[in-house]
Amino acid sequence: MPFIPHTEDEVEAMLGEIGAKSIDDLFDEIPRDLLIEDLTGVPDALSEQEISRLMRRRAARDRGALCFIGAGAYEHHIPAAVWDLTTRGEFYSAYTPYQAEASQGTLQTIYEYQTMMTSLTGMDVSNASLYDGATSLAEAALMSVRANRKSKSRRVLLAAGVNHMYQKVATAIAGSQDLTFERLPLDTNTGSSDLSSLDGDSNAPVAVVIQQPSFLGTYEQVDKLTDWAHANGALVIAIVNPTTLSVLTAPGDWGEAGADIACGEGQPLGIPLSSGGPYFGIMASKEAIVRQMPGRIVGRTTDLDGNPGFTLTLQAREQHIRRSKATSNICTNQGLMVTAATIYMSLLGPEGLRRVALTSQQQTAKLVALLAEIEGVDAAFSAPHFHEAVVRLDRPVGPVLEALAERGVLGGHDLSKSFPELGNALLVCATETKTDEDLEAYAGALRDVLGT
């Protein structure tokens, strides 16, 4: 019996102790007519060898293409040590550290993560993570409403370069609490927010959300937007890519007073792409509003002997204490992913992470230059870009991407649905994992597809 250790003799002995004739007797409080005989939709058991064969065959079907898609999830080199250590059973098969004395490994790892994340974002406090980048925006928006008591508004203003999927998710999660999300218009020349409309905006929002670098790989005027928001009684929520924070101004240093909350997708820090998850959501803030923060937080304290140790803290915010009045219904964080990210950041260090960010930028810049040489392909914006970039084609993007995929190149993310104002726009990304030969291969395939 897979994963069940009982021998027949033991079953007899245990039933004897209980005073039951059979295992079926143990289900005697369940109404008879509810019991089922058979599960028609579940196949018979496979051995480990059989399932391994099946899974290897299926996994092999999905691999082999050169991937130039970013759009919120990034292919970076993951040091072998990251998942070797993360999948040690003591990390992998532990649970939420309710018994702190028996969970110091997990708790100290989270404290180290909080240290790294607060420093990268320039914030005072970080939680132990949320589900993913998109939900971190939903939670950050709800947090901003709780933290910004002076504001009567429930309108959240998004910069033009905020990931559209984040807006959809935030609407699905926070919409039932009457939060609305609106966007600033996009300046289609620079690929950044058009700030001219702000002057006439008398209806101040509760929070302004700025993604830097933007979803389109451009820079937003973070200082100007932050100062405008604060002058108008709004909080500032930053959406960050943690890799780029090694070289870009931390949200805590934006404008005069800095952003109030930083959130974003943690996946670039050593988490496999894995079809979209599990990843983890970043959530950091100023200390003044930490009691409005959702999710687990670890603090350092002392034990009975006066030695330092770590424990979950500020639990009075959470659902298992506050129930219907909690800051969120969130229970678990993405502990295993945070473990991996902490190990990743330790291995890379400040210099390694900087090199990853700059090499990614360099490779993307080279790629855009190569592609723009092709007739019918242009860089979409005049302004500088970072980490990924938009190119414009002279024909619809979808069929081009299909044809590229047939040639083993996943050529980027089609923007024609999310940013129709950009026309036949394609978001491309080349991280440090792409060599110059890979870039040439992409350009060659695109030439072939476009017939130039």
Next chain:
Amino acid sequence: MGEQLIFERSRPGRRAYAQAPLGENCGDIPAEFRREDKPILPEVSELQVVRHYTRLSQENFSIDTHFYPLGSCTMKYNPRVCNSMALLPGFAGRHPLGPETHGQGFMSCMYELQEMLMSVTGMKAVSLTPMAGAQGELAGVAMIRAYHLANGHAERDEIIVPDAAHGTNPATATMCGCKAIEIPTDADGDVDLQALKAAVGPNTAGIMLTNPSTLGIFERNIMQIEKIVHDAGGLLYYDGANLNAILGKVRPGDMGFDVIHLNLHKTFSTPHGGGGPGSGAVGVGERLKPFLPVPVVGKTEEDGKGRFHWLTEEEIPQSIGHLSGFMGNAGVLLRAYVYMRLVGKDGMKRIAEFATLNANYLEKRLKDVGFEIAFPTRRASHEFIITLKNEARTLHVNAMDFAKALLDKGFHAPTTYFPLLVPECLLIEPTESETKETVDRFVEAMVEIREEAKVDAEKVKGAPYTTPVRRLDDVKAARQLDLAWRPGSPEAS
């Protein structure tokens, strides 16, 4: 004494050279966006990192190292092969926005997982996207709310929750813009039907139930509850936290539930990971099908071959929408898929049977050695509650003292002080993957602790003694917040 912080091992200029691009380059970041300070990341060697996190891991209790009878959390063996298959390069390296043509292997697993989950729950459709149990709850209540709104019943905004429920239930109701109405449990641990009848009405959106309940017993009046709630125009939500108890024996769909979330990290043995990632797939009956969160995997036949594709809001226009940036915790779903295929049709039923056998055996043994069972007239499900109120009164050691003393005996503690309505309680869930001798040894440990308390209660109250730290000052942790290390912070050890 614990391990130093990684930052205390840091030396300026030290690096793990193999782990970053070697060539120097300087990008053209405009000066106004350029970071000036160096972030606080450790400057350490690869070996230092490996040693540090290996040592930290050794400070944890885990399923792989200890019996972990944490009630309501189903801490059973996580088969290793589930992990190694999910990390195969074809799966781990697949970009979430990659085309369907380059995802058929992954999508076929997801489609089959949906089908298997429909079968074990008796529901009509499944969405895999919720990323944890709590998000599954949010999806479920949001669908109930969307259903009432679509039927013109905006006034139906009350979610009934038994007082024994997990805290996530009422917190979820609030997040969905609903009001949580708590109803009491009767003396035998069933829902108080009179209170339920009084609570339902024209404002009822639905009820959230866990069955078996968090009291470790099957809700015997489930079919009466179903009738009362449905007759009042409400829907029934099944919290799948305890599905392990009834897997392959009874199905929520057959009990009349309209929507259910599953905790794949419990029932289907994906890792708990030190607190996540979870995975909270939702299943629905016919009524809520139009409101499922997207994306869902669909299948069409082409030339006799199945072809898998994503169903999004274009195909499911009344959907409550997207709950994650992509499609949820895909890698967790793959692990659950592998687990279900390994266990197979007959194994599903055995999970519930042997989880129940272990729980009833452990309950009986503890009762025989003199511990008080919270619901002695009831059959235990996969878990049960003992109350240590007598020990607290006569020996002056409470449930928390027993929990901490168990750590010194080499056992992770059961869930303490939950559910809230049983005083000094331990909620104990041994799971099907533990041997009889482990369960027996746990009983001995409980007896030993009680004997030690009779001799020296203060000693038990000082436990644990063998863990890396002793009991921690939670009050200080909350009052003198130290949530991140900074240069100049006190040394860890």
